[in-house]
Amino acid sequence: MPFPSSAAEEAVAAELAAVRPALVPAYAASLGGARAAVLTRLWRALAFEPLPWIAGRKGAPDGLTLLLAGGGRLEGPPPDPYATRPYVEELLLDGTAHHRAGQLVRALGIPHGEDFAAELDASTASLALSRAGQPSDGQDPVPQSTREWEQRVVDGHPYHPNCRSRPGFSVAEELAYAPEHRPVVELGLVPVRAEECLVTGNWPERLREDGRILVPVHPWQAAHVLGRERVRSGFAAHPLMALRTLAPADGGAHVKTALSARLTSSVRDISVYSIETAAAVSGFAQGLAERLDGRLHITRTLGAATAHSPDLAAVLREPPELYADAAAGERVLPVAALACYPPARSAAWRARFARLALSVCLRVLELGVALEAHGQNLLVVLSPTGAPLRLVYRDLADIRISPARLRAHGLPVPPLSGRLVTDDVAVLRRKLFGSLLTGALGATAGSAGAFAEVLAEAAGLPATSDTEALLTGLLPTKALTFMRLSPDVPGDQWAELPNPLSGG
Template identity: 35%
Template structure:
């Protein structure tokens, strides 16, 4: 049965968070050497492939880190200049020099990229981090990212079967800009092999019965827990009762969200694991907001080629600290099996026959609807993981948006207070435009154009996007304001790593305003 909501106030709208006092910060896990040592026992047949993949993993993560040095407002940075194809970045304790072309995002890294610091040639991004910011936990996070990326590439396969979640498990490299793109802080190597989507596992969630007086939300009082998390929760909370497992499911790009093999709704769970920048739990605000915001957005997009994948139910167990983000889940409508996440799309664009027509279609089903929804009062954070495209006969025909925790809502434009908790409501139009631009334009559009530009003129592709953005209340800003890019490395090094820090790039659509 559905239990009425508890009245304890949710705290915020973000899934990423600092662990509160009732949680422990996940300990950093294996670096490349430690991973290899464990792999010798766990999957010895992967050792040769791992060794082969490791230099490329170092290069890929170093390229992401050098891109941060190229653009971000990093701690102890005092200046940068370019000369003869090289960038010289000055810090209070060092000068870093590297080929400028090594810091080009969304492209394959240069062969054997390296930076020079104090006369030392550095090819290991963790070593570079240690030299620039001694004692920072970012060093161990990046080392873990390198190890897990090499492990993912070592285990990659060409042929994939069909079914829910398969296309998402084909993404090997993770976040295209974040040097912690494959960090799994808190998980052992065995855990990564068992649960990470790039290793194509099938898992079963645990059903944990919760006393009704300890339940918050619209879902029945049964916590659907990730098996990695359930083991810890059952030890910590004796009032939880293990009621067995669910049917088989595949973890999606986010690891903690799964697609049941029977085609049922997706289930977003909580895990005390840091992936990229945050520990991935489900906030009380998300439990409150999901079903309400889903209904609002489905009404708002009814006339657009953009479907909102509704969060239909959500719930959290109540501990001494109220509805607990570590003991929570969301139920979400599944996309069509053939819908492709934007993060996977660049891998498939080499076969596009006409890149200009493809971009025209993509602009009409994605970029223009996002601008229209923004004009109506909601900024969707349409990035590579939470936005999918359905392609028919080589043409994008519809977009799908999921995961509502990162949106921003403007009550004034909506004409009503939607009753949302946390930081989703805002009256700051700049914040709304930044939310849309950073994800859809500065990341998705740049990555897609980078994948197409081998056979197309990038300026013409940007012009196509610009045309699609014309005619809405925010057109002038979207086409002329510098493109905001989240400074993920600067954020990891900041005192508060969850406070957004931005860097801004020239807007390539300026001339098309």
């Protein structure tokens, strides 16, 4: 017997019936799987994050019981911190079964829970919509381009319960702008007097006119934030996995646009600080990559501009495809798309990829840079036979740079200050481990057992304090649910996951 729909699920169904009625049956068929996917992500958070209203956790071979501060009990299956398949279809709160994440959070009655529950309902409905838009089995051609592989990433963040939360987007806008629906998006241009702009790098002549900078603008931003009257016609582009980053239809630099909407956890605008530091960080990162014997390429930031506002800014950067030899049959896949890539399902392929990713990213960390190497930023170049050859990294806006480590290796320290710069070892390791280990590699493995095999590849790497921490300590991950339920707590918050190698 089907379970009652949430108001968000019903609202999406009603709007879909009006704007794309042919998708209604597929959407309805996708709801059950979407509910389980979001509930599974929520159970991971409840099992491992430092939530103050959980007084204790009692594990047993057949499940986990959470002891709530108010005296209640929440029961579920044994949690796998690295599972990406949906395996939780219901959780029992004081004996009452809950099958929807939003419904459960409301029943818990926790601080800030109502807003979070609404986001979970919206995430579930949006995830079902994303899945509904996919071709039927046997009708989905093998992707030929990096963009097509990016559009294969349907389920969003592999661990965040808000994996498909897009507040402020109507169904029509999701269909028109979201990469998994494969639309063509018409970017606009906002002319801003050059003296009123901050520009770094080489802003192209095609985006200048009569002493003005033409700032590319996402159509959602034009409609909801800037006002359409300020925006002139621009150019067609394909949305990439990040949704607000697009590949122009006629080729050329990828365009990262400001989008003042909260997707998963963060508002996706572009800070003035990011524009100020873009050229310096890009130049520094290129020099660092040259020390990796061709195993790592970093897409250059070509130009960045802002009207001194996070709501009106854009970054132009190289396409990652530039770092693959197409004539030789090489191709580039974002790591998040590896779940859709059949060779990546074999243990031997995952081991080879893990050796590459761990050796490169740990070496970069040793030199003094912690990459935010999650499945969206990190890409892999594949041989014609599908073997992982080297890495490509994009989007330098949130790396961390250690002047002390750079100096220890005789490397120049870039002229930077602010949040990108730190010598705090815990911060550096959290940045890399929380993105590469408990993010990209964990999601690629898909389970704690498979992840243990992946991590074991680090044992053969040169011994460093970072490698030792990886092999023996608890592994950090962003406490994404705790952060959404703690709006008054600034900055990233962290949880620690068991290390399948150390048994911790």
